[in-house]
Each structure stands twice: as structure tokens, then as C-alpha cells.
Amino acid sequence: MIKTVLLLAFLFTACPMFSKAESDRLPNIVFFFADDLGYADLGCYGHPYAVTPALDKLASEGTRFSQHYATGVTCNPSRTGLMTGLFPARYAKKTADFGFGEQVTITELLKQRGYKTGHFGKWHIGPKSTIENGTYGIDDVQVIGSSKDREGDFELTQAAIEFMKKNADHPFYVNIWGHSTHFPVDVIDELSEKFLNTKVDRNDFSETIQHKFDESLALDKNLDASMHQYLGDVYSIDQNVNRILNAIDKLGLRENTIFVFSSDHGPAPVSLGAKELTREFSKNMLGYAGEYRGGKHTQFEGGTRVPLIIRWPGNVKAGRVDKKNITSFIDWLPTLCAIAGIEKLPKQLDGEDISDIWRGDDRERRKPLYWKTSAMGSASAMREGTWKLHLNVRKGEKIQLYDLSNDLSESKNVAKENPKVVSRMSAKLNAWVAELPSEYVKKKGKE
Numbered sequence: 001m002i003k004t005v006l007l008l009a010f011l012f013t014a015c016p017m018f019s020k021a022e023s024d025r026l027p028n029i030v031f032f033f034a035d036d037l038g039y040a041d042l043g044c045y046g047h048p049y050a051v052t053p054a055l056d057k058l059a060s061e062g063t064r065f066s067q068h069y070a071t072g073v074t075c076n077p078s079r080t081g082l083m084t085g086l087f088p089a090r091y092a093k094k095t096a097d098f099g100f101g102e103q104v105t106i107t108e109l110l111k112q113r114g115y116k117t118g119h120f121g122k123w124h125i126g127p128k129s130t131i132e133n134g135t136y137g138i139d140d141v142q143v144i145g146s147s148k149d150r151e152g153d154f155e156l157t158q159a160a161i162e163f164m165k166k167n168a169d170h171p172f173y174v175n176i177w178g179h180s181t182h183f184p185v186d187v188i189d190e191l192s193e194k195f196l197n198t199k200v201d202r203n204d205f206s207e208t209i210q211h212k213f214d215e216s217l218a219l220d221k222n223l224d225a226s227m228h229q230y231l232g233d234v235y236s237i238d239q240n241v242n243r244i245l246n247a248i249d250k251l252g253l254r255e256n257t258i259f260v261f262s263s264d265h266g267p268a269p270v271s272l273g274a275k276e277l278t279r280e281f282s283k284n285m286l287g288y289a290g291e292y293r294g295g296k297h298t299q300f301e302g303g304t305r306v307p308l309i310i311r312w313p314g315n316v317k318a319g320r321v322d323k324k325n326i327t328s329f330i331d332w333l334p335t336l337c338a339i340a341g342i343e344k345l346p347k348q349l350d351g352e353d354i355s356d357i358w359r360g361d362d363r364e365r366r367k368p369l370y371w372k373t374s375a376m377g378s379a380s381a382m383r384e385g386t387w388k389l390h391l392n393v394r395k396g397e398k399i400q401l402y403d404l405s406n407d408l409s410e411s412k413n414v415a416k417e418n419p420k421v422v423s424r425m426s427a428k429l430n431a432w433v434a435e436l437p438s439e440y441v442k443k444k445g446k447e
Contacts, residue, residue: 026114026171026340027312028257030164032244033175034237035075035122035147035182038267039305040290041234047288048204049227051194051235054242055261055309062259062311063320063358069328069369069383070265073296073303076124077374078264078329079177083107083125083136085333085349089372089436097443099126100136104346106333107173108137113340116167120144121156121177127443138175147182157240161247168251173336178240181233183268184281191232192225200227206291208302208409215270219283229284258312258339262329266295266303293410299371299381299390300410310358317360325357326365326383370432374440382429389425399426 039045043052044059071081076096077088084103088095107117118140123131130136131143142159145152160176200223202213216226241261248257267287273279287295294300308327310316330351337345338353352367364385372380382389386405392398401415401422415422 027315028164028171028253029110029115029173029336030160030244030248030257030259031173031175032241032259032261033122033177034261034263035177035179036265036268036287036296037181037234037237037263037307038287038289038295039263039292039302039307040288041181041263041267042307044309045307046290047234049195049198049231051231052238054238054245058241058245058259058261058311059309061313061318062309063316063318063322063360065308065310065322065325065327067323067326068262068306068308069304069326070263070306071328071330071371073265073299073371073373075122075182075264079125081350082329082332085330085346085351087330087350087370087372089370089374090350091374092437092440094374094440094442095126096124097127098441099130105136106336107175109333109337109342109345110173110340111137111139113342114171115340116163116170116172118142118160118163118167118172118174119177120160120163120175121153122179123177145179147179148184149179151188153178153180153236153240157243161244164247164251164253168253176240176244178237180237181230181267181287183285185229185233185284186281187229187232187236191236192228194235195228195231198224198228198231200224205288206409208291208293209286209288212270212286215272216283216286218272219270219279226283227286230286255313258310258316261307261309263306265306266292266298268296291408299379301388301404301408304371304381312358316358320360322357324362325354326369327354327357328369330369368428370429372433372436376439380429380433382425382432384425384428387421387425389422389429391426391429401425
């Protein structure tokens with residue numbers, strides 16, 4: 001915490017606060033982050049059965065992005081990338097165990113710019129010792145609920161609403177990081193019963209989820225009941241989003257608030273493990289990535305591509321679906337800094353300012369996107385233009401190249417047909433991997 005205080009003191013000196021008049025014009029930023037929600041788990045993203053009226057309406061009032069990416073394929077790496085603007089594999093010390101060290105966070109930068117900052121819900125961006133007010137420049141830290149305490153999502157949403165009420169006369173930034181739809185999905189009867197009349201027709205879904213249906217059926221023959229559970233959990237997210245949106249309207253803050261909804265990565269798999277808890281609830285893990293292959297833990301599109309809806313009246317176009325631009329949460333820090341007028345940024349950033357894309361511009365992405373877990377020799381992946389390259393995915397086929405312009409499910413490896421593309425992208429990807437730590441450190445034992 002001493003390092004954080006010193007860092008903030010430096011930032012205050014290096015970059016003066018806005019005047020009150022300037023501060024009054026800064027937009028509020030509300031970031032609702034779902035956990036393990038699939039790309040196609042919302043009605044507006046094509047789920048055949050999901051009931052998500054608040055999020056569907058939000059999409060009609062803002063822009064829905066179809067090529068947005070997470071920075072990691074599990075919870076901590078995904079959050080690390082967006083909070084710091086660095087790909088998570090760059091950290092030699094696992095950030096869940098050690099925190100972000102000297103790296104400046106978006107919340108620190110916004111705080112020194114005059115924002116009130118809050119964080120409610122899931123943490124997973126540092127050890128337990130970091131869960132206190134002031135960490136990463138966050139004024140109000142409340143880690144509420146857990147993946148096994150789904151009712152906590154209602155409570156953390158309420159805490160976020162109280163924070164907005166308290167700070168309605170200041171520009172504020174708030175993380176609302178829920179636990180749904182993380183394992184175990186076990187919703188109250190009121191939620192699952194809403195879908196009692198829903199019968200699963202497997203033909204309503206793409207080929208990419210059929211194996212999950214088979215695995216769920218291997219655990220329990222009542223696929224409909226398992227789907228009701230998952231749909232109920234997704235609906236609970238929509239209800240909490242609706243509560244936040246209503247609170248923003250009641251506070252008269254709609255016109256000056258950026259509301260962002262997304263998920264940390266793709267949907268979790270069904271596990272056929274022997275543990276009783278796993279077998280009881282794993283059948284319900286029916287998150288849907290649409291036509292995209294893979295999910296959580298994989299670097300295929302189903303694991304990395306996530307829903308993104310942004311509403312910012314007068315700035316982000318209403319009713320627009322952005323199908324062209326390639327965006328990522330690695331861009332979160334530089335983009336919000338550009339919007340808030342913060343010019344002094346960390347020296348090293350992997351993302352780029354895409355505030356122009358948020359406002360409706362179409363352009364080529366300047367920086368490639370990279371993925372790799374924090375383990376020596378683990379597989380790496382890269383997106384550049386329409387191409388997706390995977391290296392060392394498995395023995396026998398170490399290089400996989402897919403053209404996403406005509407193969408969204410990454411079903412046809414075209415590496416042999418495109419040697420020049422493989423050569424160019426492999427050189428970039430290997431050069432990036434060479435920049436990463438020579439070893440990774442994890443904390444032994446528990447605090």
C-alpha cells in the first residue's frame with residue numbers, strides 16, 4: 001500500500017486535477033462484468049431461449065460489438081489485462097497472488113483525475129491483503145458474494161447503487177463484477193421456473209455446443225432442467241443490469257454516463273469429474289458461444305471473443321451493431337484515459353485508444369492481439385486482421401491458421417495453403433513470446 005500511495009502522489013504532481021467546471025463534464029463510467037458468460041448467451045447476441053430484456057434494450061440504446069476480445073481465458077488474467085493495459089503473460093508474478101506491483105491501473109489514473117472510484121463483487125486481482133479501500137486507487141472496495149453464493153450478486157449490485165447515489169455529484173467510475181454464470185450454476189426456483197415451458201431442440205444451436213449437450217446428458221438425462229438452470233442464471237444478470245440502469249435514470253445521470261456490459265471470457269465447460277459437487281452442477285454449465293469454437297480455458301474464438309455493449313448517449317451510436325472493428329479489453333485503459341483527457345500514460349501499454357471506434361468510426365486495428373497463459377511453453381495465439389494463428393496447440397499439428405472472414409468456427413486449418421501469412425505472423429508471435437518472463441512465480445500455500 002505504501003507503493004500505491006507514493007505512486008498516487010507522483011501522479012497528482014505530474015498531472016494536475018481538472019477544474020470543477022471541467023470535472024463536471026467528465027462522464028461517469030459504469031462497468032458491469034459478467035463471469036464466464038458466453039458470447040451468444042444473450043437474446044441480442046442470438047441465443048434462441050435467453051430472456052434478457054434489459055440487455056436487449058441496452059443494445060438498442062447503444063452499440064453492440066461483435067468482434068470484441070478478452071485479454072485472458074480465465075478470470076484473473078482477463079481482469080489483469082483490462083485493469084493495467086498489459087497482456088497478463090507479461091507478469092512474472094501471478095497477479096492473483098501478488099497484485100500488480102508497480103504497474104499503474106485505470107482506477108489510479110481516473111482517481112487522480114478527480115473520479116470517485118468503486119469496486120463491488122468479485123476481486124481476483126490480488127491476494128486477500130489487497131482487499132481494502134485505497135488499493136489500486138479504488139476509494140470503496142467491497143468484495144461481496146462468491147460463485148457459491150449467487151444471491152450475493154443482488155447485494156453487490158445494491159452496494160454499487162448506493163455508491164452511485166453517494167457520489168452522484170462527482171464523476172465516478174465503478175466496477176460491478178458479478179459471479180453469474182460461474183460454476184456452480186444453482187439458481188433459486190423462482191429463476192429456473194421462469195423457463196419451465198422451454199424445451200431444448202438441439203437443432204436450434206450450432207455444432208459447437210453439441211458436445212456440451214452430450215456431456216450434460218451423460219450426467220443427467222433431463223437436459224431441459226439443466227438448461228432452465230443456466231437460463232435462470234443469465235436472467236438474474238439481466239435483472240441486476242436493469243436495477244443499475246434504473247438507478248442511473250433516477251439519479252438523472254443517463255446522459256453523462258458510459259455504461260459498459262461484457263464478460264470476462266468464454267463459457268465454462270461441462271465437467272465429467274467424479275466429485276459429487278461437480279457431477280451435481282456441472283450438467284448446468286450450458287453457456288453458449290454461438291458458432292465459435294471453444295470456451296473458457298481455450299484460446300479459440302469461443303474462449304476469447306465476448307459480448308460488449310456500450311451505451312453513452314450522444315457519443316456512442318444507438319442501435320448500431322459494429323461487425324467490422326476488432327477491439328479488446330487490452331484497450332480499456334488507454335481508451336478511458338483518452339475520454340477523460342488523461343495524457344500521461346504508463347510507458348508500456350499493449351492496448352490502443354479505440355475511443356474513436358466507440359464513437360462509430362471504422363478503421364484497421366494498429367496492434368495485434370496476443371494470448372498466452374502464464375506457464376512456460378504453453379500455447380500462444382494471435383489475431384491480426386482476419387487471421388487467427390495458434391502455435392503449439394497440440395502434438396501433430398503445432399501450427400493452426402484460420403481465416404475468420406469465412407471460418408468463424410475455426411474448423412479448417414489453412415496453414416499449409418498460406419505459408420507467407422504463417423511466416424509473417426509466427427515471427428511476430430514468437431517475438432512477443434520472447435519478451436515474456438523466463439519463469440513464472442506463484443504463491444505457495446494460502447494466506
